[in-house]
Each structure stands twice: as C-alpha cells, then as structure tokens.
Amino acid sequence: MISNKIDIEIIKTSDSRINQFDPQNIQFGKLYSDHMLIAHYDNGVWGKATIEPFRNLSMHPATTFIHYGQSIFEGIKAYKGASGQVVIFRPEENYKRFNTSAERMQMPTVPEWLFMDGMKQLIKIEKDWIPKEEDHSLYIRPFMIATDPFIGVRPSALYKFMIILGPSGPYNTEPMKILIEKDFTRATPGGVGFAKNGGNYGASLYPVVLAQKKGYDQILWTDALEHKYVEEVGMMNVMFVIDGKVITPSLERGTVLKGVTRASAIILLREMGYTVEERNLSIEEIVTAHKSGKLEEVFGVGTAAVVSFICRLAEGDYVMDFDLTKSTVAPKLKKKLNDIRTGLEEDKHGWLVKI
Ligand code: COI
Numbered sequence: 274m275i276s277n278k279i280d281i282e283i284i285k286t287s288d289s290r291i292n293q294f295d296p297q298n299i300q301f302g303k304l305y306s307d308h309m310l311i312a313h314y315d316n317g318v319w320g321k322a323t324i325e326p327f328r329n330l331s332m333h334p335a336t337t338f339i340h341y342g343q344s345i346f347e348g349i350k351a352y353k354g355a356s357g358q359v360v361i362f363r364p365e366e367n368y369k370r371f372n373t374s375a376e377r378m379q380m381p382t383v384p385e386w387l388f389m390d391g392m393k394q395l396i397k398i399e400k401d402w403i404p405k406e407e408d409h410s411l412y413i414r415p416f417m418i419a420t421d422p423f424i425g426v427r428p429s430a431l432y433k434f435m436i437i438l439g440p441s442g443p444y445n446t447e448p449m450k451i452l453i454e455k456d457f458t459r460a461t462p463g464g465v466g467f468a469k470n471g472g473n474y475g476a477s478l479y480p481v482v483l484a485q486k487k488g489y490d491q492i493l494w495t496d497a498l499e500h501k502y503v504e505e506v507g508m509m510n511v512m513f514v515i516d517g518k519v520i521t522p523s524l525e526r527g528t529v530l531k532g533v534t535r536a537s538a539i540i541l542l543r544e545m546g547y548t549v550e551e552r553n554l555s556i557e558e559i560v561t562a563h564k565s566g567k568l569e570e571v572f573g574v575g576t577a578a579v580v581s582f583i584c585r586l587a588e589g590d591y592v593m594d595f596d597l598t599k600s601t602v603a604p605k606l607k608k609k610l611n612d613i614r615t616g617l618e619e620d621k622h623g624w625l626v627k628i
Contacts, residue, residue, distance in 0.1 A: 343419035509575030
C-alpha cells in the first residue's frame with residue numbers, strides 16, 4: 274500500500290562537515306553532505322521518513338540485498354544558477370524509472386511524496402553543498418535496498434529507501450578511449466538491462482578491467498545474441514555522428530538503459546537541426562563509416578557523464594581515433610545542456626524543478 278501523506282521528520286546535525294567542502298577541488302563520489310533521507314517499508318506500507326544526520330548503516334549479516342542483489346538506484350543532479358536559484362534536472366523522469374526498476378526487481382514502488390518531496394526538502398537543507406563552478410553540481414543518489422534478515426531466496430518484506438547527496442565535479446575528466454566488447458554481455462532481452470539495479474554495474478567490472486589493461490577506459494557493450502549491434506558504454510548511453518546524422522541505439526530490446534540525458538539530448542539535437550535516428554547500429558556500419566571518412570564523432574551521454582567526449586574507439590585491432598578539435602555536435606550539445614541547467618538559456622521544456 275502506498276500512503277499519500279507527506280510525513281517527513283527533520284533532525285538536523287549539530288556537527289556540520291561543510292568546512293571539508295572545497296568547491297575548487299571536488300571529485301565525483303568522494304564527499305557526502307551533512308544529511309540523508311531514510312524511510313522504511315514494512316508489511317506493505319511505507320512508514321514515516323526522516324531527514325537526519327548522515328551516518329553509517331548497521332545491518333544483520335543475512336540482510337537480503339547483500340546476498341541476492343535486490344538493490345536499485347538513480348542518479349540525478351541539482352544545480353545552482355548565477356542568481357543562486359537551485360534547480361533539479363528532470364527528476365520526475367528518474368522517479369518513473371526508479372519505480373520501473375523496483376517492479377522488475379520485485380520491490381515496492383515508492384510514493385511521489387517520498388521520492389520527490391523528500392528529495393526537494395533534503396536539497397533545501399543542503400543548498401550550501403551545491404557547487405557553482407562550471408561542470409559541477411550536486412549529485413543526488415536515491416536508492417532502495419531489501420533489508421529482510423533472511424537468507425532464503427524470496428522477495429524481502431522489509432526495504433529501506435534512502436537519498437544521499439554529494440557535491441560533484443565531472444565524472445570523466447579526460448576524453449575517453451573505448452573498446453567494443455564482444456565476449457562479455459551486459460544485458461539480454463527479458464533480463465534486467467533496462468533497470469538500474471546494482472548488479473548490472475557489478476557485473477560490468479571484470480570486462481572493464483580487462484579493457485583497462487589494454488589501455489582503454491571503458492567498454493562499449495554489444496547485443497548478447499550476436500555481438501553485432503552496439504548498445505551502451507559502462508555508465509552512459511552512446512551517440513554516433515555518421516555523415517551528419519546522429520544515431521543512437523534504440524531502447525526496443527530492453528537491453529539499453531532509458532537515459533534521461535539521452536532523451537533530453539535527442540530532443541535538443543533535433544531542435545538544433547540534426548536528424549537523430551534511434552535504431553540498431555552494427556559494428557560493421559560503424560567500421561564501414563570510419564573507413565569511408567563518414568564517422569565524424571562518438572560521444573557518451575548520462576547524468577554523471579553529462580556529455581563525455583570519446584577520442585578512441587576500437588574493435589579488436591581496428592582502432593578509430595577522433596580529432597576532437599573537429600567535433601561540433603558533442604560540444605554544442607554539452608553547452609546547450611549546461612546553459613539550460615544553469616539558467617543561461619530558457620528552459621522551454623520545463624525540465625527544471627525549482628527548489
Ligand atoms: C548516473 O549517470 O547517474 C549513473 O547512475 C552512472 C553511475 C553508475 C555513476
């Protein structure tokens with residue numbers, strides 16, 4: 274059962290760590306703000322939520338999610354514009370995707386008051402943790418874990434929903450080198466590739482480390498059945514510019530994450546006059562385009578990644594290098610997204626939720 278009641282208790286810390294926050298020197302994912310939101314689900318009901326001082330969790334060693342991976346998350350960003358206005362970028366889309374992930378992982382959906390109002394209240398309290406520097410933001414990490422102290426395999430009866438926040442700089446600080454992956458698989462039709470569950474990321478680490486040993490930063494996953502079509506990069510969706518057109522793998526098979534930045538990029542690119550195709554894109558088409566000089570750019574899009582430039586893409590020994598000084602689409606898209614998020618450009622789609 275989902276309650277519609279807004280019931281969030283606030284307990285403030287008397288020991289702020291804000292003096293550890295140096296806006297000039299922030300890495301992604303290293304520092305967390307003073308407070309977190311936590312809510313408990315028991316017997317079919319979400320109970321009261323609390324915004325309380327950030328703390329460690331204490332758990333029974335048999336806690337379900339530790340053993341069987343019933344764990345989902347989202348990544349969202351809040352920005353502080355020049356005028357000091359705080360905005361969150363398209364959080365309703367993440368809210369919808371969170372509940373889609375919850376259903377696939379046999380977890381309870383989270384009511385809007387808890388996810389959206391809880392997030393807004395938490396950010397309001399933590400607004401001094403939002404960096405204003407270019408390419409910086411407050412990274413918002415809502416997540417849910419199954420917390421039954423039971424080691425049998427069955428859906429948990431207890432869950433915790435939490436939101437933590439961390440000031441963040443760029444996730445990828447340098448242009449990326451990407452290896453096309455044809456031996457390992459991220460997602461299969463009927464699997465959990467469209468869900469943001471922790472295991473999808475855990476399972477990616479082994480092939481990524483193998484690629485890193487060969488000098489690459491990340492891998493570009495291909496479809497599980499034939500390893501013929503490209504799907505997504507480690508933690509971002511991917512876009513190709515071939516002969517002036519932007520092509521991005523379609524979501525049809527349920528094996529590509531429905532990225533919020535991906536969806537926003539498609540809208541903005543079309544408004545900027547580009548043809549954008551969402552469809553199957555084969556490695557063969559990419560290599561053929563490269564050989565004929567028509568593969569102009571490859572770049573990643575994601576909440577953490579924003580727009581990440583790719584300077585090298587390789588299929589086995591066939592290496593495709595890109596002169597990023599000639600890129601036009603990715604830099605224009607990055608600027609457009611940043612200008613909207615920071616209020617330099619009108620938010621005509623109503624993507625920004627003001628705090
Ligand atoms: C995000 O872009 O927010 C993600 O969730 C990727 C992450 C695993 C860093």
